Amino acid sequence: MLAKGQTLVQYMEQLAPKHIAMEGDKIGLQLGSLQKDVQGVLVALDVNEDVVEEAISLRANLIVAHHAIIYRPLANLQSDTPMGKVYEKLIKNDIAVYISHTNLDVADGGMNDWMAEALGIESGAPLEDVHMDSLYKLVVFVPKDHHERVLEAMLGAGAGHIGNYSHCSFNLAGFGTFKPGEGTDPFIGTQGKLEKVEENRIETVVPQSLRSKVIQAMLKQHPYEEVAYDLYPMDLKGRTFGLGRVGKLKDPVTLGDFVGRVKEKLQVPMVRVVGDLSKPIRKAAVLGGSGGRYWKNAQLRGADVIVTGDVDYHTAQDAWMAGIAIIDPGHNAEKIMKSKVTAWLTEKLQENKYETKVYASSVNTEPFNFV
The missing domain is CATH 3.30.70.120 (Alpha-Beta Plaits)
Structure with missing residues (x-):
């Protein structure tokens, strides 16, 4: 028996309830219908044409992604534009797209907990509360x-x-x-x-x-x-839900050693670092995505370093002068969600004896080359 799209969304919302998302975030069903049997689910960080082709090849008719495919109001649906081609291919192949973004970030056992666990941050508390249950x-x-x-x-x-x-x-x-x-x-x-x-x-x-x-x-x-x-x-x-996590490391390490851990655990080839590589790191913060503006929150909570993406030059200067280190692994480090969400949905489907398959996307959606 195949699971309905609505059933799969219920499983996702057990993990990341929609109401804990940040105000204005573009989440939920963005394209297609959930009122159908789902043969396969493809879990992706981003949705581009290669990801859609992957879904077609796997006969997956639902994509669960972290980043929205419709973020700003659409002026048109021209099929000769890059995103227009993506929308056209999704519609022609009857593939629905469901987004779980900041609700997945702040959820217990969600994005920021996965990243904190991977980096050895213990008993991670939020950097900033965004929702009270x-x-x-x-x-x-x-x-x-x-x-x-x-x-x-x-x-x-x-x-x-x-x-x-x-x-x-x-x-x-x-x-x-x-x-x-x-x-x-x-x-x-x-x-x-x-x-x-x-x-x-x-x-x-x-x-x-x-x-x-x-x-x-x-x-x-x-x-x-x-x-x-x-x-x-x-x-x-x-209880409250919040962005990011901050907590102690089991054993202090140098910033240089912690950089190596970030590269290994988040599977990134290169990072940008602010701070002295010999600096001891006892307490660390992490925030998936673009979290440069939260370095003050991390410092107020006693963190020696914050791991987050898309840090701009002036933010780095300010943090450097204030004495807190930054490790920027890029936005794509959030790809950790692919295997985690795949495991979550697979477990739920097996518990309820559904035959729907779940796949983690193998497409690299990192837009930057490191040379």
Whole structure:
């Protein structure tokens, strides 16, 4: 059985929920339809004509990419322009394109966590908060005999976290009343007869990013045809999501040694470096993409170096004078996402017994040559 496009997007949004993206970011479905069976998924950093040709050769009819193919408003769709050719080829071959950008950057277990882990940055905290996850109180009424299985499903899906405590809930016994109407198929009771049933009220806390997942898990285990539940917004602050990561290295190294690690782990042939190569590095920051403007955030958090791309001359001068090192591996270092997203989607598809295949793009989309 093949997965639908919408199913694959649900898996992506479990990893990188859309609502945690930075305001104005161009994410989500940008071309094509998700209402179809997906034979193959191609995971790419960028989408150019070579990537589309690769998708065609692999019979992949969905591309999941990090960088948007439509970022600014289109004035036209002329097929004799470079990007026009790309759009035309995608449409003619019925290939959809879905973008996961800053939501993938800031997500737990997303881009910046992958880069921090690769570089040996431990317990990485965000450089700058960009989204706070809203909290909701979920209340559901469950027949007594199904209380434990419904509660376990909700908590297992991520409900019930308050600070450093997990599995938080409140449970109250009582009686529920209902009268099944015409056309119903009640789990308990008969049509037209008022029923009084022993039920338990379950209350727990759910973050916005897991709201759909928790509700689906609850509905799947609940025996009732029509489930009575309430969802209330709360004033309490939830956890925050942020750009970049900063943390200590397990063992201090020199800047020169750390440069070698960056080149190896991020698979880049060359980097630009600001700072004395003999400088000891105890705490490091990383931010995928263009993050030069965040060097002050990194320094305020005690970082000796920040690893990020597209650093301009004057930013480098300012950081140099301020005493913080910079390693610029380029924007293309974000290609680490290809293997990681491929592994995530493959695992989800296998768990649910789908036959859809997922491929990491082998096309090099680095626009620069190093000579």
